[in-house]
Amino acid sequence: MAKVTMTVNGRKVAKECEDRTLLVHFIRENLGLTGTHVGCDTSQCGACVVHMDGKAVKSCSILAAQAAGSEILTIEGLAANGELHPVQAAFRQNHGLQCGFCTPGMVMTAVDMINRYGAVLDEKTVRENLEGNICRCTGYHNIVKAILAAATEMGAARQAAE
Amino acid sequence: MGVEGIGARVTRKEDKRFLTGKGRYTDDMTVPGMCFAAFVRSPHAHARIGNIDATAAGEMPGVIAVLNGRQMLDDGIGNLICGWMIHSKDGSPMKMGAWRPLAHETVRYVGDAVAVVVAESMAEARDAAEAVIVDYEELPAVTDAVTALADGQPQLHPEAPNNLIFDWDIGDAAATDAAIAAAAHVTQMRIVNNRLAPNPMEPRAALGIYDAADDHYTCYTTSQNPHVARLVMSAFYNVAPENKLRVIAPDVGGGFGSKIYIYPEEITCLWASRRTGVPVKWTSDRTEAFLTDAHGRDHVSTVKMAFDASHRITALKVDTIANLGAYMSLFSSAVPTYLYATLLSGQYDIPAIHANVRTVYTNTVPVDAYRGAGRPEATYLLERTVETAARELGLSPVELRRINFIRSFPHQTPVIMNYDAGDYDASLAAALQAADWDGFPARKAEAASRGLKRGIGMSCYIEACGIAPSAAVGSLGAGVGLWESAEVRVNAVGTVEILTGSHSHGQGHETTFAQLVADRFGVPIDSVSVVHGDTDKVQMGMGTYGSRSGAVGMSAVVKALDKVEAKARKIAAHLMEADESDIVIENGTLKVAGTDKSLPWFQVTLAAYTGHNLPPGMEPGLKEGAFYDPSNFTFPAGCYICEVEVDPETGKTEIVQFVAADDFGNIINPMIVEGQVHGGIAQGIGQALLEGVHYDPQTGQLLTASYMDYAMPRADDLPSFQVSHQVTPCPGNPLGIKGCGEAGAIGSPPALMNAITDAIGTNALDMPATPARVWAAARAAAN
Amino acid sequence: MYETTYHRASSLAEAVRLRADSDEAKYLAGGMTLIPTMKQRLAAPSELVDLRHIAELRGIAVKGRRVRIGAGTPHNEVATSAAISAVCPALCHLAALIGDPLVRHMGTLGGSIANNDPAADYPAAMLGLDATIITDRREIPAGDFFTGLFETALEDGEIVVAATFEAPARAGYSKFANPASRFAMTGVFAAQAADGTVRVAVTGAGANGVFRHAGLEAALTRNWSPDVVSDVAVETGDLLSDLHGNADYRANLVKVMAKRAVATA
Known part of the structure; x- marks a missing residue:
């Protein structure tokens, strides 16, 4: 057992857990944030994606102890002041989700993708950058559409702000 | 159509919770004192169980109990059942071997559970499960159905000599043979339909809670049909009588058929909770899912299709061997029979059909319905054969299909089904246009200049959905009726709750069912709540599978809405001193036609509850229930065209265009219907291009037990899809809808395989058309 | 996953010392292979020594055509390095094909080559570039480093510090x-x-x-x-x-x- 301290969704947390505890289980069980999911054992499905120090990572392949001291953003921390993040809103508008299980990881990956590429995303790049996220419901068609729409919208918003 | 009514592209009410991480899935549930289950599973495909030594495991940290199958048997927990009786040709009933939730004598597939550890943490449960020592006496195993039928093979169940479960047929053998003998041309093929793992992204989970004070059980479970789960656990597994068992299927992360069945794990969690006195939760990991979720497909067939001199199909003869795995799962017997052979006429007028189906036990996980269930197997067989025939006859595949289309309805096929409505030419024409069929030769030439082989293929599918008329399925062996229930509760202020026995696990019922109310009463969908998935809230229901939630589930809602409307009209007429027949409902207002008298909806509903001024003799309140039993199956149909480029150097296939033209009858929410089609196509493409379950034929070990070896379709494997709808309303239900959940998975595999075989110029290719297989097939054809 | 004890090293010397405390210890770099392997109970190190916070292992340096990549550099940094791209774009291309974007944020060069998975990408680059693998003890030519399936020339407790190579024509x-x-x-x-x-x-x-x-x-x-x-x-x-x-x-x-x-x- 060790005490693990990190910042999750802007809040400092400190919890006791076994050294073998995965970050995803720490988030789900110790912090009760169950939006981050586990869909496979081989770090391929991406249902567990969170941001660690600003970068999208698979929380099922990182120990909570490894993440100690870092800033974690989970799906629960994405919407600000009750307003959906543009990526969340685009997923809703474009029907980019069905059962919702892969959705938190998809959204976190999409946000990271847009952070890295900006509004210049095209369909091929989006599809390549979704390699680490598996969805069984949507055939990805509307997820791709949603990410492209969000990238455009966020690009426009950024331009307007400048 | 209002902005939120029938036909509107309404964004989903349920999305916000999923998008913000507030979905509540079974594994998210936590109750005080909850402990965790880990199963001890057989590492062998076939073995006799000797001693189970749990001494060391029982002493490990956090362990509450280690329980085994003998204890479960002693406690009177029953066998798992198959709920659809099929009789063989000789009249004998199917040979159902015993399936224990926890095996105590014999294990029959890798993953078969023999014991369960309950511990304070998941990690401790797994540590201890590894420490349970089970003595096995290994037996030889067989995993392939064709092999398992031969003499001298390992025998799985004493009830089933040579592993044969039933030998069943349908249609007129003599007429079919005669037509084949007289044919101008006969196309023959051997067709393999590859075995698949369903892979909903949420792994199965169960939380069993026994409350000793009330002698009451609660089960949270990843189910597509919680009421059927309660019925079966109550009536057959003797877990508890129905009134003492509440089953809740909260948010469920996809099912695709695999979450219809009642598995050993949920029964075990409930039983273990009673035994230990603590709530017991089990969550599958992905490898366990590959090992224990019911698989789909796994047919090997031979087919003969006969033609006369004018290229009309005169007969179809099919012989199928279906692998059902180690035990008969809940609906396993219905899939390769009444959900398969009854669809073998496809969209074609075929005068004589005969199909023979043998089902077989093997040392593999049970096989049951997976998206499409029987209909993809029928469509694949038929559409590969028609395409091959066109090539053999030197006809365009379009022409050959047009020659044989059914064009008058109703149409009685030789294999039970009575098609009620359709326009196959319309979908074909729409698909040809969208795909620019005529421009293909130019595109092929252009691809060749880049060193790629371009091919095009189509499939014209039909399926039977909206299952099903209870009396009809009862006469065919079903153990249950397949109606659906609904209750519409109007609150005093005019808001509405719809209770449905359908279950939503991605289909968007919370939105589409609410649209029905918006359409009827002009109530915003925000004022309509859809309640489902809890046996304490909804009295009874049959659940969601077989594309039935729209055609059957919504029809039940419509019936209940009819009753609500009738009562509301009476109240409004009474309040406005008008004749009931003059009341019209427009945009949420009840009006007296031809006058300026009107009452808003909420005043009528309030009046129903105040009871101050109701028609004489009328009971207060506004709440109605209905059971809807369909009069026929529904028959969605369509045409899919796929275009591919194959890299001859690597065998890799890229799908460059995919067109779907579907007739689902009337549509409640086009956005959601399109999403269903996209997802279905992706699964169909997965089957044709990527996915396949492989067991080692000698050891029975599952070789594809993770995403490292089982290829799931990813975003960069797929194109965007071009989807369109043609509408012939279904005459059989009040909304005229046919169902859309499975079409994509049914229509797409043959279209893709027809395209790849067109590209590489050889037909000798089975699914999945992996790069290695395509490369080898093309090379073999070239030599 | 079996029980394990986690240690975080802040310097190479500390890592070596922590690792030396136990025979059953393993270094943990990005963890993209080791953690999944431990989850499957296929590896059971009693101790893990995390190398991710050792500054000496980070960074990319390109001097003329000489390239040095710290073992702790994540794949994404190699994939997007303008400096490497200017002299050896093929290596950026290779790094961009490892795993997926999420894995590339964590997985490292050192972790990949020390594991020597027969289907990993980096070993091909190291061998093709005739790179030199620099450890805390010595320099090993790539040709001598990869010795078989999941086998390398690394001795017990030896840490990969960097890989260096002359950019090819x-x-x-x-x-x-x-x-x-x-x-x-x-x-x-x-x-x-x-x-x-x-x-x-x-x-x-x-x-x-x-x-x-x-x-x-x-x-x-x-x-x-x-x-x-x-x-x-x-x-x-x-x-x-x-x-x-x-x-x-x-x-x-x-x-x-x-x-x-x-x-x-």
Whole structure:
């Protein structure tokens, strides 16, 4: 057992857990944030994606102890002041989700993708950058559409702000 | 159509919770004192169980109990059942071997559970499960159905000599043979339909809670049909009588058929909770899912299709061997029979059909319905054969299909089904246009200049959905009726709750069912709540599978809405001193036609509850229930065209265009219907291009037990899809809808395989058309 | 996962000391292979020594055509490094094909080559670039470093600190991904050094892990052109056969990927 301290969704947390505890289980069980999911054992499905120090990572392949001291953003921390993040809103508008299980990881990956590429995303790049996220419901068609729409919208918003 | 009514592209009410991480899935549930289950599973495909030594495991940290199958048997927990009786040709009933939730004598597939550890943490449960020592006496195993039928093979169940479960047929053998003998041309093929793992992204989970004070059980479970789960656990597994068992299927992360069945794990969690006195939760990991979720497909067939001199199909003869795995799962017997052979006429007028189906036990996980269930197997067989025939006859595949289309309805096929409505030419024409069929030769030439082989293929599918008329399925062996229930509760202020026995696990019922109310009463969908998935809230229901939630589930809602409307009209007429027949409902207002008298909806509903001024003799309140039993199956149909480029150097296939033209009858929410089609196509493409379950034929070990070896379709494997709808309303239900959940998975595999075989110029290719297989097939054809 | 004890090292010296405390300890770099392996209970180190916070292991340095990549550098940093791209874009291309974007944020060069998965990408680059693997104890030529399936020349407790190489005149990497795992079914890294020496390294296909192909190297030394590849014989004897492709198929892929690697160089 060790005490693990990190910042999750802007809040400092400190919890006791076994050294073998995965970050995803720490988030789900110790912090009760169950939006981050586990869909496979081989770090391929991406249902567990969170941001660690600003970068999208698979929380099922990182120990909570490894993440100690870092800033974690989970799906629960994405919407600000009750307003959906543009990526969340685009997923809703474009029907980019069905059962919702892969959705938190998809959204976190999409946000990271847009952070890295900006509004210049095209369909091929989006599809390549979704390699680490598996969805069984949507055939990805509307997820791709949603990410492209969000990238455009966020690009426009950024331009307007400048 | 209002902005939120029938036909509107309404964004989903349920999305916000999923998008913000507030979905509540079974594994998210936590109750005080909850402990965790880990199963001890057989590492062998076939073995006799000797001693189970749990001494060391029982002493490990956090362990509450280690329980085994003998204890479960002693406690009177029953066998798992198959709920659809099929009789063989000789009249004998199917040979159902015993399936224990926890095996105590014999294990029959890798993953078969023999014991369960309950511990304070998941990690401790797994540590201890590894420490349970089970003595096995290994037996030889067989995993392939064709092999398992031969003499001298390992025998799985004493009830089933040579592993044969039933030998069943349908249609007129003599007429079919005669037509084949007289044919101008006969196309023959051997067709393999590859075995698949369903892979909903949420792994199965169960939380069993026994409350000793009330002698009451609660089960949270990843189910597509919680009421059927309660019925079966109550009536057959003797877990508890129905009134003492509440089953809740909260948010469920996809099912695709695999979450219809009642598995050993949920029964075990409930039983273990009673035994230990603590709530017991089990969550599958992905490898366990590959090992224990019911698989789909796994047919090997031979087919003969006969033609006369004018290229009309005169007969179809099919012989199928279906692998059902180690035990008969809940609906396993219905899939390769009444959900398969009854669809073998496809969209074609075929005068004589005969199909023979043998089902077989093997040392593999049970096989049951997976998206499409029987209909993809029928469509694949038929559409590969028609395409091959066109090539053999030197006809365009379009022409050959047009020659044989059914064009008058109703149409009685030789294999039970009575098609009620359709326009196959319309979908074909729409698909040809969208795909620019005529421009293909130019595109092929252009691809060749880049060193790629371009091919095009189509499939014209039909399926039977909206299952099903209870009396009809009862006469065919079903153990249950397949109606659906609904209750519409109007609150005093005019808001509405719809209770449905359908279950939503991605289909968007919370939105589409609410649209029905918006359409009827002009109530915003925000004022309509859809309640489902809890046996304490909804009295009874049959659940969601077989594309039935729209055609059957919504029809039940419509019936209940009819009753609500009738009562509301009476109240409004009474309040406005008008004749009931003059009341019209427009945009949420009840009006007296031809006058300026009107009452808003909420005043009528309030009046129903105040009871101050109701028609004489009328009971207060506004709440109605209905059971809807369909009069026929529904028959969605369509045409899919796929275009591919194959890299001859690597065998890799890229799908460059995919067109779907579907007739689902009337549509409640086009956005959601399109999403269903996209997802279905992706699964169909997965089957044709990527996915396949492989067991080692000698050891029975599952070789594809993770995403490292089982290829799931990813975003960069797929194109965007071009989807369109043609509408012939279904005459059989009040909304005229046919169902859309499975079409994509049914229509797409043959279209893709027809395209790849067109590209590489050889037909000798089975699914999945992996790069290695395509490369080898093309090379073999070239030599 | 079995129980384990986690230690975080802040310097190489501390890492070595922590590792020395136990026979059953393992270094933990990005963890993208080790943690999943531990989850499957296929590895059970009693102690983990986390190297991710050691500053000495981070960073990319390019001086002239000499490239040095710290072992702790994540794949994404290599993939997007303008400095490396200017002298050896093939390596950026290779790094951008490892795993997926999420894995590339955590996985490191050192972790990948120390694990020497027979289907990993980096070993092909190290061998093809004739890189030198710098450890806390010595320098090891890539040709001596990869010794077999999941086997390397690293001694007990030895840490990979960096890899360094002279950027070649030209190089290309072509990968055919396994449809399921997306690891290399076959990946070929082909490079021509400034002095004309050609190295062709193959990953994913070999039954004994990454290897150089003498026939391809000889042909490409005579004539650096994709056209010469088709005449080279690739023997199937030492190639993998599995569910996803037999040795014949992999032999074909070796040639096709070699041709494409040269074409893109």
